[in-house]
Amino acid sequence: MQLGYPYGFDAQGRTAQASGDDHIRDLIEQVLFTAPGERVNRPTFGTGLAQLLFAPTSPELATATQFLVQGALQQWLGDLIKFTGVQVESVDSTVTVTVQYVVLATQQRMSAEFTRGGG
Template identity: 55%
Template sequence: MNLAYPYQYDPRGRTAETDDNTHLRDLIEQVLFTAPGERVMLPDFGCGVAQLVFAPNAFELASATQVLIQSALQRWLGALIVVQNVNVEATDATLSVTVTFRSVQDSQWQVQTFQQGAGGAA
């Protein structure tokens, strides 16, 4: 088992745990929404997608964001997942990132969507 993200307690008052698939989703979410420089001991960690919520909506920005996300996931989680596809959509003040990936330990592909609104993660 793995620690739940964000850190929390289970009903018994112990540190909450999660299964492997949920843990991978949590790790991807951390890479996506952590801005570089936010973590003191890992200043290069993350890709800062949350900053793009207020950026102008353009095809070039979406393409660049997809490359940014895919390279960040490969750099930080490449030993745990294989990323097949990243899709970024900006609608009004909400940024949606859909990641198709699989764990290196199994062959089952997963599709997870992460959203960031102007007020924080949705």
């Protein structure tokens, strides 16, 4: 078991934990929604995806963001998972990222969707 994200407590008052699959999903979420420079000892960690919430949408921006997200996920989580697809959609002030991946330890195919709104 790994620490749950966001950090919290379970019903017994202990630090909440997450299963292996939930932990990997939590790690993906952390990479996606952490801005570069936000972590002092890891200044390149993250994607800056939250900036999309306030940017004008366009197909070119969505494509560029897809490459940015895929590169960051590969850099930070490439030893745990193999990415088979990343899709980024930005509608109004909402960003939705769908990540398809294979967990290297178990070879299990997974898919996770993350949504953030700016309003």
